[in-house]
Amino acid sequence: MKKASKINKIIINTIPSLLAVLGALFVGSIIILFIGENPIEAYKAMYNGSFGNIKALANTLQRATPYIFGALSFLIAANAGLFNIGIEGQMYMGAIFASIIGFSVTGLPKILHLPLTLVVSMLGGMMWAYIPALLKVKRGVHEVISTVMLNYVAFALTGYLTVHVFHEPGLVAQTFKVNSTSILTELVATSKLNTGFLIGIILSIIIFIFLFYTPWGYNVRVNGFNSRVSPYAGINNKRIMLLSMISSGAFAGLIGAERVLGVYQRFIHSFSPGYGFTAIAVGLLGKNHPLGIIPAAILFGALETGGVAMSLQVDVPRELGLILQALIIVFIASAQFISKKLVKMDERVK
Amino acid sequence: KDNNQVNSNENIANNENVSGTDEGEKVKVGLLTGVAGLGDKSFNDLAYDGAKQAEKELNIELKVVEPIDLASTEGLLRDLANAGNDMVIGVGFDMAEPMNIVSQEFPDTKFAIVDAVVEQPNVQSLTFKEHEGSFLIGALTALMTETNKVGCIPAMDIPFLNRFTNAYEQGVKYINKDIEVIVQPIGSDFSAFNDPGKAKNIAASMYSQGIDIIYPVAGGSGTGLFEAAKDANKYALGINSDQDYMAEGLVLASMMKRVDVAVFESIQDVVDKSFVGELKLFGLENNGVGLSEMKYTKDIIGEEVINKLEEIKKGIIDGTIEVIDVTAQ
Amino acid sequence: MSNFISPSIVVLTLSIATPLFITALGGLFNERAGIVNVGLDGIMLSGAFTSAVVSYYTNSAFLGVIGAIVIGLILGVLHAFVCIKLQADHVVSGVAINILAGSVTVFLLQMIFNNKGQTPTVSTIGNLGKTFDSIPLLGTILHNMSYLTILGIILVIASHFFLYYTNAGLRLRSVGENPYAAQSLGINVKLYMYGGVIAGCALAGLGGAYLSIGMLNVFTKNMTAGRGFIALAAMIFGRWTPLGGLLASLFFGYVMAIQISTQGLSIPAQLVESIPYIATLIVLVFAYKNAKGPSHTGKAFSNEE
Amino acid sequence: MNYALEVTGLKKHFGIVKANDGVDIKVKEGSVHAIIGENGAGKTTLVRNLCGLYSPDEGDIYLFGKPLQLKSPQDAIQKGIGILHQHFMLVEAFTVLENILLGAEPDSKILFRKEKGRKEIQEICKQYNLEIDLDAKTGDLPVGLQQRLEILKILYRGAKLIIFDEPTAVLTPQEIDSFFQIIRDLVKNGCTIIFITHKLKEVMEVSDEVTVIRDGKSVGTYCIKEVDERILANRMVGRDVILQVEKPVKGAFGETVLELQNLKVTGNKTQQRINNINLTIREGEILGIIGIAGNGQEILVESVLGFHHIDYGTINLFGQEINNKSTVNYRKRRDIGCIPSDRLKEGLVQDFSVLDNSYLGFQHEPSLLNKLFLSKNKVKKRAEEIVEKNNVKISNLSSSIMSLSGGNQQKLIIGRELYDNPKLIIAVQPTRGVDIGAIEFIYKNLLERSAEKAAILLVSNELEEVLSLSDKIAVIFRGEIMGVGKPEDFTKEQIGLMMAGEKAGEETVRHEKSV
Numbered sequence A: 001m002k003k004a005s006k007i008n009k010i011i012i013n014t015i016p017s018l019l020a021v022l023g024a025l026f027v028g029s030i031i032i033l034f035i036g037e038n039p040i041e042a043y044k045a046m047y048n049g050s051f052g053n054i055k056a057l058a059n060t061l062q063r064a065t066p067y068i069f070g071a072l073s074f075l076i077a078a079n080a081g082l083f084n085i086g087i088e089g090q091m092y093m094g095a096i097f098a099s100i101i102g103f104s105v106t107g108l109p110k111i112l113h114l115p116l117t118l119v120v121s122m123l124g125g126m127m128w129a130y131i132p133a134l135l136k137v138k139r140g141v142h143e144v145i146s147t148v149m150l151n152y153v154a155f156a157l158t159g160y161l162t163v164h165v166f167h168e169p170g171l172v173a174q175t176f177k178v179n180s181t182s183i184l185t186e187l188v189a190t191s192k193l194n195t196g197f198l199i200g201i202i203l204s205i206i207i208f209i210f211l212f213y214t215p216w217g218y219n220v221r222v223n224g225f226n227s228r229v230s231p232y233a234g235i236n237n238k239r240i241m242l243l244s245m246i247s248s249g250a251f252a253g254l255i256g257a258e259r260v261l262g263v264y265q266r267f268i269h270s271f272s273p274g275y276g277f278t279a280i281a282v283g284l285l286g287k288n289h290p291l292g293i294i295p296a297a298i299l300f301g302a303l304e305t306g307g308v309a310m311s312l313q314v315d316v317p318r319e320l321g322l323i324l325q326a327l328i329i330v331f332i333a334s335a336q337f338i339s340k341k342l343v344k345m346d347e348r349v350k
Numbered sequence B: 001k002d003n004n005q006v007n008s009n010e011n012i013a014n015n016e017n018v019s020g021t022d023e024g025e026k027v028k029v030g031l032l033t034g035v036a037g038l039g040d041k042s043f044n045d046l047a048y049d050g051a052k053q054a055e056k057e058l059n060i061e062l063k064v065v066e067p068i069d070l071a072s073t074e075g076l077l078r079d080l081a082n083a084g085n086d087m088v089i090g091v092g093f094d095m096a097e098p099m100n101i102v103s104q105e106f107p108d109t110k111f112a113i114v115d116a117v118v119e120q121p122n123v124q125s126l127t128f129k130e131h132e133g134s135f136l137i138g139a140l141t142a143l144m145t146e147t148n149k150v151g152c153i154p155a156m157d158i159p160f161l162n163r164f165t166n167a168y169e170q171g172v173k174y175i176n177k178d179i180e181v182i183v184q185p186i187g188s189d190f191s192a193f194n195d196p197g198k199a200k201n202i203a204a205s206m207y208s209q210g211i212d213i214i215y216p217v218a219g220g221s222g223t224g225l226f227e228a229a230k231d232a233n234k235y236a237l238g239i240n241s242d243q244d245y246m247a248e249g250l251v252l253a254s255m256m257k258r259v260d261v262a263v264f265e266s267i268q269d270v271v272d273k274s275f276v277g278e279l280k281l282f283g284l285e286n287n288g289v290g291l292s293e294m295k296y297t298k299d300i301i302g303e304e305v306i307n308k309l310e311e312i313k314k315g316i317i318d319g320t321i322e323v324i325d326v327t328a329q
Numbered sequence C: 001m002s003n004f005i006s007p008s009i010v011v012l013t014l015s016i017a018t019p020l021f022i023t024a025l026g027g028l029f030n031e032r033a034g035i036v037n038v039g040l041d042g043i044m045l046s047g048a049f050t051s052a053v054v055s056y057y058t059n060s061a062f063l064g065v066i067g068a069i070v071i072g073l074i075l076g077v078l079h080a081f082v083c084i085k086l087q088a089d090h091v092v093s094g095v096a097i098n099i100l101a102g103s104v105t106v107f108l109l110q111m112i113f114n115n116k117g118q119t120p121t122v123s124t125i126g127n128l129g130k131t132f133d134s135i136p137l138l139g140t141i142l143h144n145m146s147y148l149t150i151l152g153i154i155l156v157i158a159s160h161f162f163l164y165y166t167n168a169g170l171r172l173r174s175v176g177e178n179p180y181a182a183q184s185l186g187i188n189v190k191l192y193m194y195g196g197v198i199a200g201c202a203l204a205g206l207g208g209a210y211l212s213i214g215m216l217n218v219f220t221k222n223m224t225a226g227r228g229f230i231a232l233a234a235m236i237f238g239r240w241t242p243l244g245g246l247l248a249s250l251f252f253g254y255v256m257a258i259q260i261s262t263q264g265l266s267i268p269a270q271l272v273e274s275i276p277y278i279a280t281l282i283v284l285v286f287a288y289k290n291a292k293g294p295s296h297t298g299k300a301f302s303n304e305e
Numbered sequence D: 001m002n003y004a005l006e007v008t009g010l011k012k013h014f015g016i017v018k019a020n021d022g023v024d025i026k027v028k029e030g031s032v033h034a035i036i037g038e039n040g041a042g043k044t045t046l047v048r049n050l051c052g053l054y055s056p057d058e059g060d061i062y063l064f065g066k067p068l069q070l071k072s073p074q075d076a077i078q079k080g081i082g083i084l085h086q087h088f089m090l091v092e093a094f095t096v097l098e099n100i101l102l103g104a105e106p107d108s109k110i111l112f113r114k115e116k117g118r119k120e121i122q123e124i125c126k127q128y129n130l131e132i133d134l135d136a137k138t139g140d141l142p143v144g145l146q147q148r149l150e151i152l153k154i155l156y157r158g159a160k161l162i163i164f165d166e167p168t169a170v171l172t173p174q175e176i177d178s179f180f181q182i183i184r185d186l187v188k189n190g191c192t193i194i195f196i197t198h199k200l201k202e203v204m205e206v207s208d209e210v211t212v213i214r215d216g217k218s219v220g221t222y223c224i225k226e227v228d229e230r231i232l233a234n235r236m237v238g239r240d241v242i243l244q245v246e247k248p249v250k251g252a253f254g255e256t257v258l259e260l261q262n263l264k265v266t267g268n269k270t271q272q273r274i275n276n277i278n279l280t281i282r283e284g285e286i287l288g289i290i291g292i293a294g295n296g297q298e299i300l301v302e303s304v305l306g307f308h309h310i311d312y313g314t315i316n317l318f319g320q321e322i323n324n325k326s327t328v329n330y331r332k333r334r335d336i337g338c339i340p341s342d343r344l345k346e347g348l349v350q351d352f353s354v355l356d357n358s359y360l361g362f363q364h365e366p367s368l369l370n371k372l373f374l375s376k377n378k379v380k381k382r383a384e385e386i387v388e389k390n391n392v393k394i395s396n397l398s399s400s401i402m403s404l405s406g407g408n409q410q411k412l413i414i415g416r417e418l419y420d421n422p423k424l425i426i427a428v429q430p431t432r433g434v435d436i437g438a439i440e441f442i443y444k445n446l447l448e449r450s451a452e453k454a455a456i457l458l459v460s461n462e463l464e465e466v467l468s469l470s471d472k473i474a475v476i477f478r479g480e481i482m483g484v485g486k487p488e489d490f491t492k493e494q495i496g497l498m499m500a501g502e503k504a505g506e507e508t509v510r511h512e513k514s515v
Ligand SMILES: Nc1ncnc2c1ncn2[C@@H]1O[C@H](COP(=O)(O)OP(=O)(O)OP(=O)(O)O)[C@@H](O)[C@H]1O
Pocket: C304, C305, D014, D017, D018, D019, D020, D037, D038, D039, D040, D041, D042, D043, D044, D045, D046, D086, D403, D405, D406, D407
């Protein structure tokens, strides 16, 4: 009886999402037809390019990795009632820290060097998130303003460090290559899918357990839903805000670390196509649930790698992948409305 | 408008009848642009123009792909090679490492890379001595300034652009040490290449402070400079392609970087089966970089200055004038 | 080094601030109606694109401006429908609009002009020009003042008047604060919500038009370069009021203008560039305390509680 | 006889919930008609049906003899129906004046003519003796004034039929008196009043007729002269209810549990502060704080809980000074239970299930943990125990807390807070808005705890409640204690005077010292 209702609930939650994806693909196919290509061919190419074989899948997961970290970053702040649009800047700080520790520390075994690098990159992100958190708690400065401003400062600061301080001589604005002892091991040859992905999955599970099975996670959720009740429940509202924002920064830092240590093996100027911003959508699409974000991130990764694969096969511009992404976001977000209606109907039937 | 520029090139015109009607199998060419993608008003667009020209005039089948981020370039180069392309072209200095890897995986495929050097037997490296062109246009600036204050607006402070900026400054100072050169980058992130608004603001501010000629090194943002030049009725310079038309009479000259020609020729090598993996340097001597024909400004500039520029150009080519490439240490 | 106050600084300040305060005003109408809009940047971009395209085909910058407003209206209807009718998360919808605008504009550039980078040059809205040149000092400022800047300032003042001196303004504000109270008093809450969002998005579209056909004569891809987010910050900095948003934008524009005019320093460019952003943060720390937006903003509203 | 309102067979179902399931009511013109019923009986739903917020599933409504079809609240307002909602419908960021005029702005179609409205409102204020600062920010006002503002909104719109949904739940006795005066004035001016309450005494005092609703159905309408409180209670609940508190005879009190000495706290609320507070509570003692809302009660309680910086003086708890030792961690002491005044905002997380709310504040209890993790089983066992012991009506532990009626939410909180037999209980407005059945239960529970040596700090607006439960009372005015003593030491008049700021005579103060 109980199990049935749980399954029912899952169905009610997933069917609208599936319909939404189909709906978005349908609209996309109209666009494809409009530019004179065959939608079926295009989607086949897209599917093959994102899930068709182990390599494609690896590419998709590789691309999903920054979104997993980013969405974790977003949701941990959101759970404390904070809107962190500074993930991008915090990510850059984490990345530059990762690269500095990656190339400058020598002689350490991997088992020490890699964790050290990851931790320091988290510290970089935390440092950058600490500023808006502190401004919020101490001066009531709205985190949206401060994080928007700090993003720009982070771009400039990492730019300065890359070009003038840790610059590897040559044409490219990049730092030195990190030592092999700090590299995240590649999982599938030539895909750049690395252990960072696994770390992301493990962290999602840890955050899930933390939020829903520990008293501290409970505190975070209480504070996110109703900060006024916090003191009555023995929860220090400001401390939760600070800690959540800082943790959010740590996860943002890990996006950077994964790109630096697992993909580029160095910090490259302007390496991000906006991971930190897209991650917000991923987080929200995953309903800010640490497990919900995983399929959302993979969906986004698939759309992006599939989109390019599609343009390899069929003459559609890469922008179509992004258009589909936007459509799917809107459709899924709207489908949650249908979900709600279904739940209500379900209750009524009972 | 963009296509006209390529047509105007003599090299291409000469080759027109060589292969237009070739029989036999088409040569398949894959072009991977830089992350900025098409529409960057810079090397991606120019490489694309060259490849398109080849598609039109040579017996090739062209596939153009734009990557979504840096991380995906290696995979895409591989995909293009895997897809049976005879030739794969990568655009941009940040593609050097991936191409180095992929070109070794596909020894039978021919590769070309723009703006970087990859030392592999099956890779043609097409690099440009932008500093030479920038030096020359710097000299022009110095000869034309009346206020002895000139400006330069790069998108960002990054090594690749600093080659332009520094050589420009060197060219200015070569003529007159006392001329002040003010360099003001637009920003620190990638949007600086697509922010004509801020470029215009910077240029307007420069003009209002007595600067009378400005050199943009900022891709799509450059448009903003030309608008400021029109508002202030002061001079600007063009970059990469012939941009003299963008503010007729106010764009003194453009520093042309013939990526289009380089790409076209490289494809032609493959078609002619004369492709060799080598470093192809494009400088003033082979017209790989150089000044535009100054269609609208010849009279303003005057014979004397143009002659002087010729002289400097010769000096650079024969080595009596040494132009510094800041990135080559 | 330049003076800290001169006609050219003022001109520069206005030019930087105009798209910001028009868009901030748009954001404010959204939030006053209870809807968060992080899609301002995308709407600006769409406005910039549409105005350029319309101006190109009609040769009329005026129609271009209308086009920007219309595309703003359309995206506003979309955002409003998704947030109000379908009760989706406001931020999700906004992010989707940003992604959509970024990709669709490039896609259409390719389709229409066969060039992914920019449109051909188009007619522009223009500046006040010579009319007032005879006035000392002010003459330069007015000469370079765009009609859109003037329109923007008029809109700010009109919005101030609307919000605080008209019945509809009072009602709109009540909807963002407590829609249930408004509803219990017989106010058509959804009408005001739709109205606020749609009007706000139209303004954001107008803000975008300034970039392409106000200060320039061309659309280039992604030309907003994050201005929509700065506008969002300016709206909050200005405490969700039209005049506040104007002042915040002017402040930001001024610091940016000073930074731009501070040329030829030997400090690394990146550090100089950070000045406007850091200055804003510092001002926030010292001159700002706990501003709160309309209290129901961002939350879902449904009739049957 | 003319009826202002006739409702027959009204039904409104929400899914399976039959909120209104056949309500019949006839309200005579010019009368005060009370509606009573347990929590969740369907009173608020009826009101919402009458003001156009809901549309009824079935049934007829006649207003002054004419059939009534409401499409929107606007309709209801135009037809002369005015509602004072159970939960205030105010824009806190607006001024009082703006709140009154909102939706009914003076004539001009476009311009907001505030000053014209101000004059009209001032007239009304004078007519009904309602004093209020029209330019004050609504959010800053105490609830009593907020309610006055709600009444002004109705009057300004010229309602003929006025419905008050639990208007007195948040008022002090003085405020209630003046509220009743307003009701009488309204009737005199030709209005008809519908008055919903849980307090039978008020029903008896002010109404002419009363209708009882149980489980969504009307049970009957009675003329007030024919019934008494006991009968009404019986009709409402379906059984006899103990209406009088029987305070058990207590022996000597034990050790001092809480002692406040010369306490001064400014806090961060501009409205309230406390100064020079001296109070003690001992084991087994109930100390009741009396005062008009907004005189520092909140800040007093919050100071004991450790939410504020102590400017001066000391707080001793269980013999230890706890000044500025952030008692945010007081939970870890387990020795304090707190029933907050606003259950939805301070006592519960609305988005959580009953289960997750059942250990709010006790999440760090070792008895609920398995190493670092919250143990599902232990949590569940405890919740089941709380629900059973306190007779909380729920369908399922995992159902949303918002599916419980207010009374049941309150019971859950009480059960949770008293579960560990805390030595100090802080109960703020413990019976606000709950029905008499639940009140009975809450009183019984508090007295039981007290008999088992718990010290209780009781803060309430209900004078009756405080007087009948407390062993000792303290009257607070503008953050200072006006007098302390046994309840029977003061007459009602004395208390009233102290609440208005008059210090108790020497006598009573001495009395306190000797106790
Ligand atoms: N919007 C709603 N959706 C679902 N059920 C509802 C809704 N509103 C009310 N109910 C149900 O209707 C019933 C009656 O609720 P109502 O608010 O009318 O009670 P009430 O008599 O006002 O109670 P109280 O004395 O606590 O104010 C409740 O049991 C509740 O479950």
